Amino acid sequence: MVDDTEVLVVGAGPAGLALACALRLHGIAAQVVDSASGPASTSRANILHARGVEVLDRLGALGDLPDRALSAVTITQYLDGRPAITIRFGDVGLGAARPALYISQADIEAELRRRLAELGAGVRWNTPLVELTQDADGVTALLGDERVPLRCRWLAGCDGSHSTVRKLAGIGFSGVRLTEGFLLADVHADWPVDRAGGHGWPHRDGPFFALPMREAGGADDLWRLMAYDPTGADGVPGDQEIVERFRRLVPERTGRADIRIKDAVWTSAFRVHRRLADTYRRGRIFLAGDAAHIHSPLGGQGMVTGMGDAENLAWKLALVAHGRAADALLDTYEAERRPLATEVLRQTSAATRLQVGDSPFMRFLRNRVLVPVANLPAVQRRAGQLASQLWVTYRRGPLGGGAGSRRRPRPGDRVPDLACLRPDGGATRLHAELGRRWVLLSPGGDTYAYADEARERLGDTVTALTRDSGTQRDVWLIRPDAHLAWRGRHAAARLGPWLDRVLRQEQTQS
Numbered sequence: 001m002v003d004d005t006e007v008l009v010v011g012a013g014p015a016g017l018a019l020a021c022a023l024r025l026h027g028i029a030a031q032v033v034d035s036a037s038g039p040a041s042t043s044r045a046n047i048l049h050a051r052g053v054e055v056l057d058r059l060g061a062l063g064d065l066p067d068r069a070l071s072a073v074t075i076t077q078y079l080d081g082r083p084a085i086t087i088r089f090g091d092v093g094l095g096a097a098r099p100a101l102y103i104s105q106a107d108i109e110a111e112l113r114r115r116l117a118e119l120g121a122g123v124r125w126n127t128p129l130v131e132l133t134q135d136a137d138g139v140t141a142l143l144g145d146e147r148v149p150l151r152c153r154w155l156a157g158c159d160g161s162h163s164t165v166r167k168l169a170g171i172g173f174s175g176v177r178l179t180e181g182f183l184l185a186d187v188h189a190d191w192p193v194d195r196a197g198g199h200g201w202p203h204r205d206g207p208f209f210a211l212p213m214r215e216a217g218g219a220d221d222l223w224r225l226m227a228y229d230p231t232g233a234d235g236v237p238g239d240q241e242i243v244e245r246f247r248r249l250v251p252e253r254t255g256r257a258d259i260r261i262k263d264a265v266w267t268s269a270f271r272v273h274r275r276l277a278d279t280y281r282r283g284r285i286f287l288a289g290d291a292a293h294i295h296s297p298l299g300g301q302g303m304v305t306g307m308g309d310a311e312n313l314a315w316k317l318a319l320v321a322h323g324r325a326a327d328a329l330l331d332t333y334e335a336e337r338r339p340l341a342t343e344v345l346r347q348t349s350a351a352t353r354l355q356v357g358d359s360p361f362m363r364f365l366r367n368r369v370l371v372p373v374a375n376l377p378a379v380q381r382r383a384g385q386l387a388s389q390l391w392v393t394y395r396r397g398p399l400g401g402g403a404g405s406r407r408r409p410r411p412g413d414r415v416p417d418l419a420c421l422r423p424d425g426g427a428t429r430l431h432a433e434l435g436r437r438w439v440l441l442s443p444g445g446d447t448y449a450y451a452d453e454a455r456e457r458l459g460d461t462v463t464a465l466t467r468d469s470g471t472q473r474d475v476w477l478i479r480p481d482a483h484l485a486w487r488g489r490h491a492a493a494r495l496g497p498w499l500d501r502v503l504r505q506e507q508t509q510s
């Protein structure tokens with residue numbers, strides 16, 4: 001049977017669009033289908049943490065988002081009406097080239113679609129996946145009411161938390177409901193509250209959050225209001241009812257009566273679940289994004305985790321599709337990404353329980369322990385780092401160097417964006433060269449032998465760069481997703497056999 005495309009991406013949210021862009025960058029034919037009639041215009045997520053900004057940068061999909069975003073991302077928590085803690089997501093260290101952005105999911109998706117179009121692809125709207133079967137050579141997907149068949153070698157379910165792909169592949173989604181109802185409204189409001197960052201008010205009836213949002217051509221008065229309101233769990237409240245509840249909740253929870261809500265752009269009522277797919281792979285079918293993991297929106301980890309999945313899966317699929325790696329390399333996708341999702345679920349669940357919990361113990365923990373500790377600069381920095389996901393490492397995964405090696409970064413660790421030089425002496429940035437390519441980064445000197453070994457296995461997708469400055473002594477091979485693959489000194493002869501083992505996944509097969 002002839003394939004219509006190499007990879008069918010189901011779902012045009014941030015995960016699916018990022019995956020399609022990354023696949024196209026690696027020269028893989030990818031089609032994207034989505035059941036919706038067109039792009040969603042509602043904001044949904046509105047914080048993109050630093051790691052997500054890096055992914056967009058490597059995909060060439062950052063565009064002018066930093067100019068359109070509120071970039072000094074902070075969250076101030078109040079106690080007894082007074083600011084008690086301010087967590088900053090801007091300067092989180094860890095070599096962050098760019099801070100987190102307050103930007104809407106709709107804007108991010110638009111930028112990813114722009115990039116995808118540049119790479120020669122688009123989204124087929126009104127095209128739900130309704131059925132699928134797989135065999136040894138590929139997957140047949142049935143699309144739309146007419147059940148039009150589409151044949152592909154691999155299929156990626158990026159179709160969100162209610163994933164049809166996950167259900168059709170028979171993959172469980174284990175987990176629990178964490179909380180009852182949250183109410184959300186994006187509103188235009190006159191409110192003399194500092195718009196340089198977000199605000200959170202713990203309250204015995206549940207926390208209340210207000211985050212500033214930007215709107216193209218708007219009057220700079222758009223706010224996201226979010227409140228834990230278990231009474232909202234009965235039935236699905238309408239837009240007007242939610243706005244009315246917020247008019248009541250703002251003074252009750254924040255102690256401020258000076259808000260004038262003009263109108264609502266979007267409202268939502270939702271419960272928080274914590275769930276993780278039992279596996280990320282079934283044969284030729286993969287899951288990424290919310291289809292694989294859902295967690296509390298507190299902490300803003302959904303998009304950044306899904307886009308990280310996409311970047312990780314794309315280069316592995318590309319190597320296998322180009323015949324340069326064994327199918328077993330694809331198992332390392334789950335091995336690297338599922339433990340990370342487990343950790344994100346743990347962190348976001350703990351943060352949610354701490355915010356929502358109203359037992360005397362939780363109140364004591366929040367008000368008497370957390371507040372004094374959280375004001376310590378080291379703790380603030382750590383909170384910012386955790387949210388940034390720049391700490392993500394695959395060191396303990398099948399492609400990592402384990403905890404044993406002494407020199408950092410260790411294989412599996414993220415390599416920060418670094419100033420580098422091209423062979424012709426031109427200045428560049430490491431992350432600007434990644435995305436579609438691998439980088440061989442050396443402190444200088446002759447790296448032809450390394451480049452030959454790498455190109456023989458990875459093809460003409462290896463760029464040799466030298467460090468502009470710094471104390472690096474080894475030659476580093478860096479993956480397209482900015483994680484260190486290998487490092488060595490006077491060791492070109494060892495690189496080839498190491499790559500052979502990784503690409504064939506001999507160590508995981510034995």
Ligand SMILES: Cc1cc2nc3c(=O)[nH]c(=O)nc-3n(C[C@H](O)[C@H](O)[C@H](O)COP(=O)(O)OP(=O)(O)OC[C@H]3O[C@@H](n4cnc5c(N)ncnc54)[C@H](O)[C@@H]3O)c2cc1C
Pocket residue numbers: 010011012013014015016033034035036044045046047048049105127128129130158159160161163164165184268270288289290291297299300301302303304305306
């Ligand atoms: C209130 C709220 C606030 C949030 N805030 C943040 C935040 O600040 N930062 C952050 O990082 N995350 C946040 N999140 C989480 C974030 O919105 C999600 O993690 C993100 O949307 C997941 O992206 P995705 O691409 O995996 O799935 P989705 O965005 O859900 O996209 C799935 C796509 O698949 C399509 N689809 C579904 N079924 C089919 C089918 N059968 N066939 C074809 N297409 C199909 C859908 O139409 C949709 O376009 C928030 C979530 C909520 C609810």
